[in-house]
Amino acid sequence: MSAFGWVAQAQDGAARAGTLHTAHGAVKTPTFMPVGTAGTVKAMTADAVRATGAGIVLGNTYHLMLRPGAERVARLGGLHRFMDWPGPILTDSGGFQIMSLDKLRVLDADGVTFRSHLDGSKFRLTPERSIEIQDLLDSTITMVLDECTAFPATHAQAEASMQMSMRWAARCRRAFRDRQGYALFGIVQGGVYADLRRASAEALVATGFEGYAIGGLAVGEGQAAMLQTLEATIPFLPGDRPRYLMGVGTPDDLVGGVQRGVDMFDCVMPTRAGRTGRAFTSVGVLNMRNACHAEDSGPIDPECACPACARHSRAYLHHLFKAQEMLGPMLLTWHNLVYYQALMGGLRAAVVDGRLDAFAGEVRRGWGGETVA
Numbered sequence: 001m002s003a004f005g006w007v008a009q010a011q012d013g014a015a016r017a018g019t020l021h022t023a024h025g026a027v028k029t030p031t032f033m034p035v036g037t038a039g040t041v042k043a044m045t046a047d048a049v050r051a052t053g054a055g056i057v058l059g060n061t062y063h064l065m066l067r068p069g070a071e072r073v074a075r076l077g078g079l080h081r082f083m084d085w086p087g088p089i090l091t092d093s094g095g096f097q098i099m100s101l102d103k104l105r106v107l108d109a110d111g112v113t114f115r116s117h118l119d120g121s122k123f124r125l126t127p128e129r130s131i132e133i134q135d136l137l138d139s140t141i142t143m144v145l146d147e148c149t150a151f152p153a154t155h156a157q158a159e160a161s162m163q164m165s166m167r168w169a170a171r172c173r174r175a176f177r178d179r180q181g182y183a184l185f186g187i188v189q190g191g192v193y194a195d196l197r198r199a200s201a202e203a204l205v206a207t208g209f210e211g212y213a214i215g216g217l218a219v220g221e222g223q224a225a226m227l228q229t230l231e232a233t234i235p236f237l238p239g240d241r242p243r244y245l246m247g248v249g250t251p252d253d254l255v256g257g258v259q260r261g262v263d264m265f266d267c268v269m270p271t272r273a274g275r276t277g278r279a280f281t282s283v284g285v286l287n288m289r290n291a292c293h294a295e296d297s298g299p300i301d302p303e304c305a306c307p308a309c310a311r312h313s314r315a316y317l318h319h320l321f322k323a324q325e326m327l328g329p330m331l332l333t334w335h336n337l338v339y340y341q342a343l344m345g346g347l348r349a350a351v352v353d354g355r356l357d358a359f360a361g362e363v364r365r366g367w368g369g370e371t372v373a
Contacts, residue, residue, distance in 0.1 A: 002026075004183045004210050006242040006263070010352040014234065014261040017351040020056075020242055023181025024080065024088040024140045027055040029242065030258045030347055032340045033090060033266040038063045039073075039083045042271050043326075043333040046084040052306075052334065053341035056140075057085055058266045061133050062094030062101075065123070066116050070136035078138030090185075090266070091139035093130045093172075096148045096215075096247065107147065109164070127171040131184075135177055143213065144172035146187045151220040158191030165189045166203045173207050183210035185244060191216060192225050194232035201236035212237045213244040214262070223253060230260045251280055251343055252367070255360050258347045270340050274333030277321045281339065284367045286314075288332065293318040306338035307331060 006029070008018045020027040034041045034049055037060045041049050049057065059079055064070060073082050080086050098105050098114045105114040111126030130145040146165035149158050169186050176184045186204035190196030204212060214233055217226045230245070237243055244264035245257050254265055270280060277289040281301035286293075288300070296314040304310075308317065308331035320328030343363070350359035 002181055004181050006211070006240065008240075010354075012351045012354050012356040013259065015258050015347075015351045015356050016261060016263060017348045018242075018263065020088075020263075021181075022088045022140050022183070023179070024086060025055070027088060028348060029263040030254075030344055030351075031055060031264055032254065032344045033058045033264065034337055034340075035060075035266055035268045035271060036083065036085070036089075037268075038067070039079060041333075041337075043275060043330045044271075044337070048334055049085075049337070050087075052337040053345065054337065056088040056090060056264075059083075059089055059091045059137065059139070060094065060097060061091055061130055061137075061143075062097035062125075064091075064137060065094070065125075065133050066118055070133040074136040074138070078136075080138060088140040089137075090141035090244075090264075091134045091137055091143060092246070093134070093143040093145040093187075094125060095146045098125065099148045099150065107164075109167075111145075111168075112147075127168040128175040131172050131175040131177075140181070141183045141185060141211065142172075142176060143185050144169040144187055144209075146189055146215060148219065149189055149191050149216045151191065151216075153191050155191075155193055155196070158189075158193055158196055162189040162191075162196050162200050166200060166207075169204060169209075170207050173209070185209055185211040185213050185242075187213045187215040187246070188233055188237075189216045192221050192229055194229070197229060197233040198236050201233055205236070205238060209241070211242040211244060211264075213246050215246045217245065218248045218253070218267075223256070226253070227256050227260065230257065230262065234261045251340070252364070254340070254343060255347065255363060258351070259356060259360060265344075270336035271333050274336045275329040277328070277332065278336075279317075279332055279339075280336050282363075282366045288314065288317045288328070289321050290318075300332075300335055301339070304335060304338060304342070306335045308335040 010017045036057045101117040102114040127145045134142040149161040186209040188200045245262045279286045293314040299309040350356040
């Protein structure tokens with residue numbers, strides 16, 4: 001079993017290419033993690049997810065603790081066996097879901113009390129319990145419990161929230177069971193305030209983690225503010241540890257994140273879009289429900305080799321969605337995940353070749369000339 005660590009391969013400006021070594025295998029970075037919130041990437045088999053080129057997936061503490069329960073997953077051999085994914089799994093600690101799904105949650109210095117969105121039953125989550133649940137799941141990469149600061153927030157509100165998250169992060173560090181090839185990541189908070197982001201990053205580095213995530217973004221602040229926050233945060237994170245931007249995002253967000261030094265991403269966007277008829281392509285986003293595709297015999301994206309593009313037409317995908325056949329969301333989800341993995345592969349190669357900005361410009365021009373400041 002290999003030790004956990006990130007090894008750099010190349011750098012182009014702030015962007016990096018490297019390899020993440022874990023107890024459950026190695027992953028090339030920058031990488032995109034498909035979201036398997038409740039132990040499955042929606043509309044996809046594990047074999048299909050592997051076929052997209054994904055090397056690591058994400059699970060979620062909140063959803064898995066509600067059902068089937070972490071203790072049951074542990075009795076059944078852990079999440080890797082349970083969901084047929086022997087590769088690395090990162091588990092989100094549940095803080096974002098508690099914030100977004102339960103408006104009546106009660107936070108205190110020790111943790112958070114909330115009600116299940118499923119049946120209203122009451123639960124208590126502390127930093128120590130979050131770590132215990134992720135250990136029971138056999139998560140390769142465990143995330144500290146934090147509060148995802150709401151947007152907008154005043155400086156004082158963001159600071160109080162960040163300071164609590166830093167205290168919880170220290171408790172998570174003490175509760176984490178060190179094992180070779182496993183890791184605990186800290187999460188930088190602080191809203192859109194550069195001074196708070198720096199203070200948070202410095203506090204986490206002083207505590208010491210195997211990797212560092214940037215949380216509390218993509219919550220309504222807009223892309224420009226998100227990228228500015230990355231620029232204000234990443235210089236204060238160690239250069240020899242992986243950096244993870246949580247819950248982001250669009251293909252354009254991924255390009256901008258890589259350009260600023262992010263190594264890992266996750267987002268429900270490609271799978272959710274696939275279920276609602278939207279396809280990410282080299283020429284932008286297409287809505288397969290639109291009537292213009294009804295008699296189009298061409299593929300969704302001629303540059304894509306996924307099953308939807310290689311074996312089916314836009315007209316067929318349009319028909320599936322109009323007929324509400326479940327195969328439509330399945331094929332389009334597969335396509336979107338292949339597109340995201342191909343984009344990450346292109347970004348990695350461009351970093352290695354020292355032409356990231358040129359590659360980013362080519363990709364954006366294909367989308368229609370969109371640019372990021």
